[in-house]
Amino acid sequence: MTTPSPIRLTLPLTPEAARALKVGDVVLLDGDAVATVGMPTQKRMVAEVEAGHELPLSLRDGAFFHMGVSYEDSDGRPGAVHYVNPTTSSRFNHLMPTLIRGLRLTATGGKGGLSQDSVDAMREVGCVYFSFVGGASALLSEGVEGVTDCAWRDLIMQFRLNRLRLNGFGPVIVAIDANGNSIYERLMTSARERMPEIMRSLRPSQNNETD
DSSP: OOOOOOEEEEESOOHHHHHHOOTTOEEEEEEEEEEEOOHHHHHHHHHHHHTTOOOSSOOTTOEEEEEEEEEEEETTEEEEEEEEEEOBGGGGTTTHHHHHHHHTOSEEEEBSOOOHHHHHHHHHHTOEEEEOOTTOHHHHHHTEEEEEEEEOTTSOGGGSEEEEEEEEEEEEEEEEOTTSOBHHHHHHHHHHHHHHHHHHHHHHHHHHHHO
16 A cells, blocks of 8 residues: 655645645645744734734734744844754644634644634634644754744744744644544544443453452
8 A cells, every 4th residue: 555645735825725635634835834832922922813913923824833943043033943843732722713713824733733612713714733743853844944034032932933934844744624624533532432442441450459
């Protein structure tokens, strides 16, 4: 059985291009995305969106990743990239629906998925979630050509809004598609279905431990 070749896409996606992707698609990414790992950053983003303000780096109809970036920083401009490192997206579950709807995001990504509220928002606007492999910082970093701009320099580097130029970033997996399908929900459903069997299999060993 042959492994399908990754789909090569350029960010930002259109909503139509996002809706054409399906859960399980393997993708390489080119183009531009904004990334940060900062909780204070995303709270500030939500405040700006709710106030009707534009962000200092435009993200409308764009791609937003939960990912830290380390790079040379001199003369007030970002320089050569050292590495990128994705973080857990579920940390931001309470913030992401507002950002997805308010910015009309067409792509987001990180590790571990997002809540059902975010999935609903993604389905409304036409947005996909790309899952980044944990522990693959070196591989992902190879797909980043550079940091082309940054904003909110009062924050530490990884918490700033950092705009990345991507070239063959990945491979990443479509883990939540724009039609509301989620790998994570399928896994949870499967786990719930298997739980009675798992519990039954544990009872004999538990009984033996009490003998």
